[in-house]
Structures are given as structure tokens and as C-alpha cells.
Amino acid sequence: MFAAIEDAQVLSLIPACQRGDAGAVARLYDLYAGRIYHYVLARTGDPHTAEDLTADVFLRVVQHVQRFKLDASRPASSVSAWLYRIAANLVADYHRARRRRPLVSIDEEAPFAFEAPDPCQQAERREALERLSGGLEKLTEDQRLVVICKYGEGMSNAQAAAWLGKTEGAIEALQHRALRTLCRLLGTRHGRE
Amino acid sequence: MNDKELTHILGHCLDQIASGKTVSACLAEHPEDAAELAPLLAMAGELGALRDYRLSEAARQRARVRLLRAEADRNNQGAARGWQPGAFAASRLAAGLIVVLFCVLLTTGMVAASQPGDLAYGVRVVVERAPAWLARGPASRARAELGIAARRLADLDRTMSSQEQHLDQRTVAALLASAERAAALAASLPVAEQAEISARLAEQARRIAQLGQLSRSIQSGAALPAAAERVQRAAEHARPPTPPPDAQPAGPAAGPTRTPAQGAHRTPTAERTPASGSHATQQPTSRPAHIATPLGPGPGATAPHPGPSVTPAGPGPSATPQGPGPSATAPHPGPSVTPAGPGPSATPQGPGPGPEATPAGPRSDPTSPGPGAGSDPGEGPGSGH
Numbered sequence: 001m002f003a004a005i006e007d008a009q010v011l012s013l014i015p016a017c018q019r020g021d022a023g024a025v026a027r028l029y030d031l032y033a034g035r036i037y038h039y040v041l042a043r044t045g046d047p048h049t050a051e052d053l054t055a056d057v058f059l060r061v062v063q064h065v066q067r068f069k070l071d072a073s074r075p076a077s078s079v080s081a082w083l084y085r086i087a088a089n090l091v092a093d094y095h096r097a098r099r100r101r102p103l104v105s106i107d108e109e110a111p112f113a114f115e116a117p118d119p120c121q122q123a124e125r126r127e128a129l130e131r132l133s134g135g136l137e138k139l140t141e142d143q144r145l146v147v148i149c150k151y152g153e154g155m156s157n158a159q160a161a162a163w164l165g166k167t168e169g170a171i172e173a174l175q176h177r178a179l180r181t182l183c184r185l186l187g188t189r190h191g192r193e
Numbered sequence: 194m195n196d197k198e199l200t201h202i203l204g205h206c207l208d209q210i211a212s213g214k215t216v217s218a219c220l221a222e223h224p225e226d227a228a229e230l231a232p233l234l235a236m237a238g239e240l241g242a243l244r245d246y247r248l249s250e251a252a253r254q255r256a257r258v259r260l261l262r263a264e265a266d267r268n269n270q271g272a273a274r275g276w277q278p279g280a281f282a283a284s285r286l287a288a289g290l291i292v293v294l295f296c297v298l299l300t301t302g303m304v305a306a307s308q309p310g311d312l313a314y315g316v317r318v319v320v321e322r323a324p325a326w327l328a329r330g331p332a333s334r335a336r337a338e339l340g341i342a343a344r345r346l347a348d349l350d351r352t353m354s355s356q357e358q359h360l361d362q363r364t365v366a367a368l369l370a371s372a373e374r375a376a377a378l379a380a381s382l383p384v385a386e387q388a389e390i391s392a393r394l395a396e397q398a399r400r401i402a403q404l405g406q407l408s409r410s411i412q413s414g415a416a417l418p419a420a421a422e423r424v425q426r427a428a429e430h431a432r433p434p435t436p437p438p439d440a441q442p443a444g445p446a447a448g449p450t451r452t453p454a455q456g457a458h459r460t461p462t463a464e465r466t467p468a469s470g471s472h473a474t475q476q477p478t479s480r481p482a483h484i485a486t487p488l489g490p491g492p493g494a495t496a497p498h499p500g501p502s503v504t505p506a507g508p509g510p511s512a513t514p515q516g517p518g519p520s521a522t523a524p525h526p527g528p529s530v531t532p533a534g535p536g537p538s539a540t541p542q543g544p545g546p547g548p549e550a551t552p553a554g555p556r557s558d559p560t561s562p563g564p565g566a567g568s569d570p571g572e573g574p575g576s577g578h
Contacts, residue, residue, distance in 0.1 A: 025261075026260060029257060038246070042243055051252035059263050063267070151241055156208075172203075172204040183233060
């Protein structure tokens with residue numbers, strides 16, 4: 001399921017984006033959008049918000065790609081790091097705005113409910129996702145990225161290590177600490193049951 | 194078991210689960226760590242729920258549309274920016290020019306408004322020499338120098354009218370320099386122009402002397418008479434050549450300070466100070482005769498003028514009809530009577546408030562301590578020049 005992004009792809013796409021090639025921007029979106037979506041989803045716990053914010057990440061890419069300096073030694077990783085940084089900023093803005101926004105009743109969020117064939121199941125999934133995202137927000141950025149790469153994208157330790165520019169040992173350690181922290185914060189489903 | 198070993202076992206278990214093994218089978222492989230591993234593996238299972246969420250195709254399409262639009266906008270802006278650098282540079286240049294112009298105007302205003310003693314006054318003195326630099330020919334240059342000297346004299350006048358009377362040496366130096374340049378330039382000019390320059394310089398010398406008498410400070414009280422002396426000397430220097438010797442009268446010399454070399458046409462006039470007491474008293478003769486105001490009669494002397502070029506009613510610029518020398522001991526008690534000499538700087542009956550008396554005026558009273566050193570009764574301290 002996880003499709004690796006080749007350095008060669010990035011090396012041709014980024015200069016094309018910098019020249020204003022709309023097709024290159026669309027290809028860059030197709031390559032990275034899924035990963036960024038999972039990152040945003042894990043941090044917001046809301047699929048719709050994650051979709052919007054993912055699109056916003058790539059809009060910012062269009063605005064700032066001229067100033068982006070590609071790391072020729074690890075092109076794909078440098079682009080993903082840049083995209084995750086933009087996403088992290090947008091998520092932080094989102095959480096800030098959410099804190100200022102008054103609470104809305106569940107009736108106002110009806111559109112999401114209508115999408116599900118089984119509203120109860122949908123609400124349960126949504127609750128689980130929100131619970132997970134609340135825990136993920138408490139992790140460090142490295143721990144969070146490892147969790148998202150491994151459980152959102154299904155990467156192996158080696159792939160996550162290559163993607164995040166770390167060693168496999170570091171990925172294993174980060175994963176362990178992340179799971180332990182989440183257990184402590186959230187408990188487990190079995191524990192709760 | 195230490196943390197590192199547990200990390201390794203956890204990783205191994207997760208890999209096995211990912212490849213299809215069950216959680217209980219993994220825990221059974223590590224019974225001693227099962228208590229620690231179980232919640233971690235359960236949490237990993239929960240996190241697997243993230244994989245159930247996928248970016249929908251509809252959301253991807255919407256995002257692509259937004260991106261294409263944004264890219265088009267960026268390209269349009271870039272195209273618009275293509276025209277901007279020139280306009281941008283022009284606007285920056287214009288802004289720069291406005292700032293420079295403002296600074297120039299501000300500086301010019303400051304310099305123009307500067308007064309003696311100000312920081313910018315030195316600049317003003319230099320800048321106001323421009324007419325002399327631009328003038329062509331000795332005649333116009335001499336006139337320009339006279340004009341500059343007149344400006345400096347006006348500054349001096351303003352200074353002495355002020356409360357502090359703080360004399361700026363730059364004013365005096367510039368005045369003297371211009372006066373002496375004018376006198377030097379006069380040498381190459383026709384006689385009429387020489388006479389005019391000489392007269393104007395003499396007038397300025399008189400004015401400086403008057404200002405010196407008004408001075409209350411020691412500094413200006415010493416500097417101004419000296420300056421007046423130098424300007425007077427310049428006036429003498431600029432004076433046209435002496436007439437032929439046959440015009441010399443037979444009478445005795447007007448005063449002991451006159452020398453034959455100074456020309457008989459000169460009418461020596463003693464400079465008097467208000468402190469001189471009796472106007473009939475003879476002035477000290479230590480000052481050269483050529484410094485004396487040309488038109489002023491002696492200090493109270495009324496003896497017939499012995500000068501060869503004296504014409505009793507003559508309008509000549511330097512003729513004083515009956516002015517004896519400064520040291521003449523004539524019985525006339527009048528302080529500075531100029532009977533009929535209507536020369537350019539002698540105004541016998543001028544209405545001015547000058548300190549000098551006219552023959553009919555009250556200043557003819559020998560006891561009047563008029564401070565005027567010159568003979569121009571119409572030229573008071575405030576009468577200008």
C-alpha cells in the first residue's frame with residue numbers, strides 16, 4: 001500500500017513547480033497528499049478538516065515554492081519535511097482558531113452524520129479518531145511522525161527511517177516511546193472495557 | 194528487562210502482526226514480557242484505525258481545482274510583476290529625488306536664514322560670494338564685491354543692534370576681504386568707477402566706525418574701529434589718481450597727518466569718538482590721515498580749507514569745502530560742521546537722525562557730544578547704507 005517516492009521524481013517536479021508548471025503542482029499533490037492527509041487527520045481528528053487543510057498545505061506550496069531550496073542529497077525527504085512543516089503550522093493555526101471559536105451543537109455538524117450509512121457506527125469511529133488525535137497531540141513531533149508513517153501509511157521501519165531521515169533503531173525507539181505515552185494517556189480499549 | 198530489549202521485542206512483534214500473526218501468538222512467544230507488551234500491541238492496533246481513512250477522490254478533485262486556480266493566479270501576478278520593476282525603480286527614484294529635494298530646500302533655508310554666530314553662517318558667507326565668482330570683468334566683479342561687503346555690513350549692523358552684540362569674526366573677515374578685493378579691482382577701472390567704488394567703501398568704513406562706537410563689548414569695540422580703518426584704507430586705495438600738482442593750493446597743509454604722497458585732493462577728517470570731550474580739541478594724529486573720513490570737517494575746525502582740490506561748494510565725493518585737517522586748531526567749536534559740501538557722503542542739511550550736526554542744527558553746539566565720527570549728518574546709526 002505504501003508507494004515510495006523516488007528522489008528522481010522530486011528532482012524533476014520541484015523545478016517545474018518553481019517555473020509555474022500547473023501540471024507539476026498537480027503531480028506533487030498526488031504524490032504527497034495522502035501522507036499529508038494522514039498527518040493532518042491524526043492531529044485534528046476530523047476527516048473533513050483534514051481534507052481542507054491538506055489542500056491548504058499545497059496552496060501554500062504554490063505560494064512559496066519559489067523560495068524552497070531542495071536538498072540535493074535527499075530530495076524526497078527534504079520535500080516531505082517541508083510539507084510536514086507547513087502542515088504542522090496550519091494545524092497549529094487550526095487549533096488556535098478552534099480554541100477561540102465558540103462551541104457548536106452537534107446538530108450543526110449534521111452533514112458528517114448524514115454521510116454515514118450507520119450513524120452509530122460513524123459516531124463511534126469518529127469518537128475513536130478524536131480520542132487518538134487528542135493523544136497524538138501530546139506526543140513529540142518525531143514520535144507523531146513515526147506513528148503516522150507506520151500506522152497511517154503502513155511503512156516498515158526501514159521505509160519510515162528513509163522517509164524521515166533517521167535510523168531504523170531510532171524509529172523503533174520512537175515508536176516504543178510513542179505507544180507507551182499513548183497507553184498512559186488514553187489507556188487501551190481492553191483496559192477501558 | 195531493559196527498555197532497549199523491550200523496544201526490540203515490540204518491533205519484532207509488530208512486524209509479525211503486520212505479516213498476519215495474531216497478537217496472542219506474539220504474546221505467547223514472549224510470556225515474560227506479555228504484561229508490558231499487551232497494552233502496547235493493543236494501542237498499535239487502535240492506531241491502525243488511521244489507515245481506514247483515505248483522502249477521498251472528491252476531495253482530491255476539489256484540491257486540484259484550487260491548486261490550478263492558485264497556480265494561474267500566481268502566473269498572472271508574475272506576468273504583471275514583469276512590468277513592475279521599471280515602475281518600481283521609477284517610483285523609488287522619484288521618492289529618492291523628493292527626499293533629496295526636501296533636504297536641499299531645508300538646508301538652503303537654514304543657510305539663508307542663518308545669522309552671524311550660527312553654524313550655517315559660514316556656509317552662507319561662502320555661498321553669497323557666488324555673484325563675485327560669476328561676474329565677468331573687473332567692473333562687475335568689483336560691484337559684486339561691494340554688494341557682498343554691503344551684505345556683511347548689514348549682518349554687522351544686525352549684530353550690533355542685537356542685545357548680545359556678539360561679534361562673529363567671520364562677518365568682519367568677509368567684509369574686509371570683499372572691500373579689499375573691490376579696491377584692488379578698482380585699479381583697472383575708469384576714473385569715474387574708481388571714484389564710485391572709493392566713495393562706497395568710504396561710506397562703509399564710516400558705517401563700521403559708527404557701529405564700533407555703538408558697541409558695548411570690548412571685543413567689537415576693538416575690532417570694528419580696526420575694520421573701519423582697513424576699509425577706509427581700501428577706499429583710499431581705490432580712489433582715482435591725484436590731479437596735477439598745479440591744483441595744489443598754497444595754504445598750509447590741513448593737518449599734520451597728511452603727507453604729500455597722499456594727494457592733495459584728499460580731505461583729511463579726523464575720526465572722533467564720543468569720548469573725545471570737546472569737539473574743538475585736536476584729535477590725536479597717530480592714525481594716518483587717509484583713514485580719516487573724506488568728507489568730514491575737522492573736529493570743530495572752521496578754518497578755511499587749505500587743500501588744493503577743495504572747492505567750497507564742490508560736489509566732489511571727497512571734497513569738503515572748509516574742512517580743515519583733523520588736527521587743525523581752528524576756533525570753530527562745531528563738532529563736525531560741513532558747511533556746504535553736498536558730496537555723496539556729505540549731507541550738510543540732511544534730515545537724518547545722525548549724531549552729526551549740520552551748521553544750523555543743534556549739534557553745532559560745541560558742547561554737543563555727538564558720537565559721529567564721520568561728517569555725514571544724515572547718516573545716523575540706523576539710517577542704513
